[in-house]
Amino acid sequence: MTLHCDCVVGLEEDLAPGIFRQRLVIEGICPYPVDDDQIRRYLRDLSALCGMRLLLEPVTHRSQRYGWAGWVHWETSGAHFYAWDDPIFFSVDIYTCKPFDIERAVLFTQTFFAAHKIVSKSF
Numbered sequence: 001m002t003l004h005c006d007c008v009v010g011l012e013e014d015l016a017p018g019i020f021r022q023r024l025v026i027e028g029i030c031p032y033p034v035d036d037d038q039i040r041r042y043l044r045d046l047s048a049l050c051g052m053r054l055l056l057e058p059v060t061h062r063s064q065r066y067g068w069a070g071w072v073h074w075e076t077s078g079a080h081f082y083a084w085d086d087p088i089f090f091s092v093d094i095y096t097c098k099p100f101d102i103e104r105a106v107l108f109t110q111t112f113f114a115a116h117k118i119v120s121k122s123f
Helices: 036-050 102-112
Strands: 022-029 054-063 067-074 077-085 088-096 117-122
Touching: 022 102, 036 054, 036 067, 036 077, 036 088, 036 102, 102 117
Parallel strands: none
Antiparallel strands: 022 088, 022 117, 054 067, 067 077, 077 088
């Protein structure tokens, strides 16, 4: 059997123009390892800051190999959080179907984790 895919690399075509989507990736380096409680508080506070309605309290899990992961479910999508201990690094992936203030989210994240270096990309 031969499979054919008309795949396009990238997002050059909006396949659902009637659905608003906003994405933000924030990555940073902070002075200490991030733990379960911090991830839960961060995701809860991020929800309020961005004006998102929680459908489920933040959930976390620790992989012995890679570190912490967390997720929060919003009425208008959600956010994922990943934290490593070595190197001490975190990555946040926010996906929403409701507009939010990117600069406020990045500044909040930097302040919350006392990150001495932070980068972000919105698309």
